[in-house]
Amino acid sequence: MKRPDCEHATGRPEDSADGEGRRKFLKLTAVAMAAPLLMTGRKARAETAPPVFPPSPATVPWAHELPTQVNPVPAVASLSPAPTEAANIAAGEAGRNPHQRWAQFAPGALLYEISAKERNDWVYSPSYPPQRIWGYQANTPDLTMPSATFFARYGRPLICRIHNKLPQNHVGFGTPEISTHLHNLHCGSESDGFPGDYYSPNKHGPTLSANGEFKDHLYSNVKAGFEARQDLVGDPTEALGTLFYHDHTLDFTAPNLYLGLAGFYYLFDELDSGNEADSNPSALRLPSHPYDYPLNFNDRRFDASGKLFYDQVSPEGVLGDKVLVNGRIEPVLRVAARKYRFRLLNTGPSRFYNFALVSPNNLMQKFAHIANDGNLFAAPLLNRTDVSIGVAERADIVVDFSKYLIGTQLYLVNRVRQDLTRGPKDIKDPGERVLKIIVDRYPPAQDLSRVPATLRPLPLVTQAEINSAPVRRWIFERDKGMWAINRKFVDVNNPRAQIPKGGYEIWELSNVDDGWTHPIHIHFEEGRIIEKIVKGVSVPIPAHEQGRKDVYVVEPFTTLRIFLRFRDYKGKYPMHCHNLIHEDHAMMLRWDIV
Numbered sequence: 001m002k003r004p005d006c007e008h009a010t011g012r013p014e015d016s017a018d019g020e021g022r023r024k025f026l027k028l029t030a031v032a033m034a035a036p037l038l039m040t041g042r043k044a045r046a047e048t049a050p051p052v053f054p055p056s057p058a059t060v061p062w063a064h065e066l067p068t069q070v071n072p073v074p075a076v077a078s079l080s081p082a083p084t085e086a087a088n089i090a091a092g093e094a095g096r097n098p099h100q101r102w103a104q105f106a107p108g109a110l111l112y113e114i115s116a117k118e119r120n121d122w123v124y125s126p127s128y129p130p131q132r133i134w135g136y137q138a139n140t141p142d143l144t145m146p147s148a149t150f151f152a153r154y155g156r157p158l159i160c161r162i163h164n165k166l167p168q169n170h171v172g173f174g175t176p177e178i179s180t181h182l183h184n185l186h187c188g189s190e191s192d193g194f195p196g197d198y199y200s201p202n203k204h205g206p207t208l209s210a211n212g213e214f215k216d217h218l219y220s221n222v223k224a225g226f227e228a229r230q231d232l233v234g235d236p237t238e239a240l241g242t243l244f245y246h247d248h249t250l251d252f253t254a255p256n257l258y259l260g261l262a263g264f265y266y267l268f269d270e271l272d273s274g275n276e277a278d279s280n281p282s283a284l285r286l287p288s289h290p291y292d293y294p295l296n297f298n299d300r301r302f303d304a305s306g307k308l309f310y311d312q313v314s315p316e317g318v319l320g321d322k323v324l325v326n327g328r329i330e331p332v333l334r335v336a337a338r339k340y341r342f343r344l345l346n347t348g349p350s351r352f353y354n355f356a357l358v359s360p361n362n363l364m365q366k367f368a369h370i371a372n373d374g375n376l377f378a379a380p381l382l383n384r385t386d387v388s389i390g391v392a393e394r395a396d397i398v399v400d401f402s403k404y405l406i407g408t409q410l411y412l413v414n415r416v417r418q419d420l421t422r423g424p425k426d427i428k429d430p431g432e433r434v435l436k437i438i439v440d441r442y443p444p445a446q447d448l449s450r451v452p453a454t455l456r457p458l459p460l461v462t463q464a465e466i467n468s469a470p471v472r473r474w475i476f477e478r479d480k481g482m483w484a485i486n487r488k489f490v491d492v493n494n495p496r497a498q499i500p501k502g503g504y505e506i507w508e509l510s511n512v513d514d515g516w517t518h519p520i521h522i523h524f525e526e527g528r529i530i531e532k533i534v535k536g537v538s539v540p541i542p543a544h545e546q547g548r549k550d551v552y553v554v555e556p557f558t559t560l561r562i563f564l565r566f567r568d569y570k571g572k573y574p575m576h577c578h579n580l581i582h583e584d585h586a587m588m589l590r591w592d593i594v
Helices: 015-033 035-039 042-047 253-258 463-468 580-584
Strands: 110-122 131-138 150-153 158-164 180-183 214-219 242-247 262-268 292-302 322-325 331-336 339-348 353-358 367-372 375-384 387-389 394-400 409-417 426-441 471-479 482-485 497-499 504-511 518-522 527-534 537-539 551-554 558-565 571-577 588-593
Touching: 180 214, 242 253, 242 339, 242 394, 253 292, 253 339, 253 580, 262 292, 262 339, 322 426, 339 387, 353 426, 375 394, 387 394, 504 518, 504 551, 551 558, 571 580
Parallel strands: 110 158, 150 262, 292 339, 331 426, 471 504, 497 588
Antiparallel strands: 110 131, 158 214, 180 242, 242 262, 292 322, 339 394, 353 387, 353 409, 367 375, 367 394, 409 426, 471 482, 504 558, 518 551, 518 571, 527 537, 527 558, 571 588
């Protein structure tokens, strides 16, 4: 049986017995589990109790130290076989459409090679046994993180070859198929990691068993709007900074990320240059490597033996009661007495966070909030004491540790209380401590970094464009015990919207129910929230949501009106809830640029 929507498809040979059959089983089982919900109204469905799981075993806090710096994956000198515009299926590449704008971006592109693979020695906490994780790693892996970190630059395209070396004989939750999405790079759909375009390990037989099947991704690293400008630069106000890449396999995104298939992708330009000593007068000179530090937060639950636990069948999923920071439970990070840029990322699957930095007696400390999602604000939000991020949202903050004495101990705490995967309950102090920070040394050199009064200007959106934009309304709701958009479940073969390239629209994202919150992700283009409506009343847009975004947290009885452009490329892209269990069951749709 051919897998859906795989573009010159390359499904697993055993799909009819395992792949598609397993997916159908999961869907039918989930609906059967939800059968009591079908006889009730919407409000009753919202109030139906989800499954309850035993708590994770206790852990000893602050017993694991994070590395003081996270180094980027290196480029490679060559790839064999050489990358090609069309899929090199004969050499083992997974099927895909030909790379768009190959002649413009492929010559001189930097080359990278990583593999999705399993390892069996990961220690989440010294209180738990070593166990298996999945991650993206280079040939010379960074064993301090489940997945490698990239440092990329606008104007320097790269080709990233991603091998699938996951075990074919895998048992348990997750699936060994992958489709890797670089969230939210402006690139061709064939490199976007469309959920239906997954590929399997070792498909082409024993001759390629050492490498597994692979796919080449052309990451053009160009700013949106380059076609209209007739250059290969794009609109400088459309630059991204903090991106991340992750598996996006249809129906199995949640368990595959749960196992570790997610990593950071930094993207620099002449403004956010990654060099705090940059002599360019336009450079922001924000704290730079190794003081530009990624922090990936995710919720996990463990069984009585300390092994990772997940239920991928229930449409309620599993809410983790342990928060991982870069794959560790309650770790310690030692910092120098100087400014740091922390890139906060929530990879889920379901927990929301409100982070504060506190002293041992829970006094909240101040910091600068400089970016949401992947995007710098027009100006920093200074003297902040907390920052909220839903699933897949990002927040860049700058903390100045030079004001603290050597030996000072601080804690990053999560103040959100959440009992269900459906969304947060409230915010309450003092919060749960998830990371201990110790100021333990002076920096070896002068701190040249700064937080300037202006960062990156916002793109111009005129009132005339808003008035003339077509409007689409998308309602995110519970239906038949599953998660739906406009009462329909995901169908990767059929687009729900077709938008002319170069167009712009207003999308209304509406949550008409109580009891759950949806972090909605629209692939490919950044958007702007132009209006927030709660229970029919227009309310102010919070400061941290007034910039460019690619994830929109839609709370109960709320509608967000989003202005979006559709430029430079054609092809298929998804929109979905990034509460990963909602996405897998089946709150996602396909839209095309034509």
